[in-house]
Amino acid sequence: MSETVLRRGALNELGGLMRGIGCMGKAALISDVNVAGLFMSRAKEALRCEGFEVFTHAVPAGESSKSLSRYGELLGFLAESGLTRSDTVVALGGGVVGDLAGFAAATYLRGIRLVQVPTSLLACVDSSVGGKTGVDLEQGKNLAGAFWQPALTLIDPDLLRSLPAEIYRDGLAEIVKYAAIRDRALFDLLPYDLGEEEEVIRRCVDIKRELVSRDERDRGERQLLNFGHSFGHAFEKLSGYSLSHGRAVAAGMCAMARASYALGLCSAEDASSLIGMVHVLGLPTETPYTAEEVYGCVLSDKKRQGERMTLITFHGIGDCRLTCCSMDELRQALRLGLPV
Ligand SMILES: NC(=O)c1ccc[n+]([C@@H]2O[C@H](COP(=O)([O-])OP(=O)(O)OC[C@H]3O[C@@H](n4cnc5c(N)ncnc54)[C@H](O)[C@@H]3O)[C@@H](O)[C@H]2O)c1
Structure with a gap:
């Protein structure tokens, strides 16, 4: 799989690290307006001093930029900048920029090299690793996309210091997810202090890389990374997207822990440790949403396979499993985990 560099101050090494993996020529540096104001000139300088010809483009901040129209604009920008197959797209930003620029890199000229430089905690531990890229359609989130592995993911935890606390917290939900599915020792580090941040990010990235290396196309084990997400996506949708992804996933993990306990799959102690940590x-x-409301949303989940669905059930801290269930069993699980 692709290379991942995790080091404080690594942004200044961007050009050198890219040359090290064979990049040269032009680099299209894509960001959103918030992140561009903070880090674009440093990133540009780091590329220029290694001889790259740099073209920059910033989209508005927020999920609304993960759209077909922004994607079209971005392809136009790459073409106008004259990028060829030997050039590179660099995504500098959170998950929105990573998914959008990644999808453009996956499809421009049928695919050119991609470098991810995540600047949100969620992007560091999750979206910049694993190669899922895409945009939203009016009909739902992430409905158009491609698997496109970055040639390099450069994680510089110093970039997180400007992140608003609320957005940082969204990333914590994904960290709890990694601990819950695979890593009891990571769970014991929570809540961590800043001195442990690099270690925490490393453990999450290692888990993601391991699962992706065994199941890049998300047909089996990689689905463990969706723990809390089926219910979480429904909560997001029911809130009209006023509930952030991280918060929705947090509540989704707790609902699944309650349902798993009621089904006799985990101990009361483990379910309350997980829920206590989220708190x-x-x-x-x-969330206030009922089992029937969530069931209605899950029926249109893109991960549903006909009359069956894979749920990620909770069996203890560090132990989640894929459980294939019928839609009736899903309804039952929802009733156990949510208000009826
Ligand atoms: N591809 C994947 O595997 C994957 C996995 C999980 C989530 N995602 C996607 O990721 C997106 C969410 O990502 P996100 O939470 O990073 O959202 P985001 O990219 O919208 O970033 C959140 C906000 O933080 C700002 N920001 C980012 N870095 C900053 C910094 N260092 N300092 C100050 N402000 C900063 C952004 O401008 C934005 O306003 C969703 O679209 C989700 O679908 C993708």
Whole structure:
């Protein structure tokens, strides 16, 4: 799989690290307006001093930029800048920029090299690794996309210091997810202090890389990374997207922990440790949505396979499993985990 560099101050090494993996020529540096104001000139300088010809483009901040129209604009920008197959797209930003620029890199000239430089905690631990790229359609989130592995992911935790606390917290939900599915020792580090941040990010990236290396196309084990997400996506949708992804996933994990306990799959102690940690981290442990409302949303989930669906059930801290269930069993699980 692609290379991942995780080091404080690594942004200044961007050009050298890219040359090290064979990049040269032109680099299209894509960001959003918030992140561009903070880091674009440093990133540009780091590329220029290694001889890259740099072209920059910033989209508005926020999920609305993961659209077909922004994607079209971006392809036009790459063409106007004269990028060829030997050039590179660099995504400097959170998950929105990573997914959008990644999808443009995957499809421009049928695919050119991509470098991810994540600047949000969620992007560092999750979206910049694993090669899922895409945009939203009016009909739903992430409905158009491609698997396109970055040639390099450069994670510089110093870039997280300007992140608003609320957005940082969204990334914590994904960290709890990694601990819950695979890593009891990571769970024991939570809540971590800044001195442990690099270690925490490393553990999450290692888990993601391991799962992706065994199941790049998300047909089996990689689906463990969706723990809390089926219910979480429904909460996001029911809130009209006023509930952030991280908060929705946090509440989704708690609902699944409650359902798993009621089904006799995990101990009361493990379910309450998980829910307690979500609470301590300042994330929601429940939402007002009922089992029937969530069931209605899950029926249109893109991960549903006909009359069956794979749920990620919770069996203890560090132990989640794929459980294939019928739609009736799903309804039952929802009733156990959510208000009826
Ligand atoms: N591809 C994947 O595997 C994958 C996995 C999980 C989530 N995602 C996607 O990621 C997106 C969410 O990502 P996100 O939470 O990073 O959102 P985001 O990219 O919208 O970033 C959140 C906000 O933080 C700002 N920001 C980012 N870095 C900053 C910094 N260092 N300092 C100050 N402000 C900064 C952004 O401008 C934005 O306003 C969603 O679209 C989701 O679907 C993708």
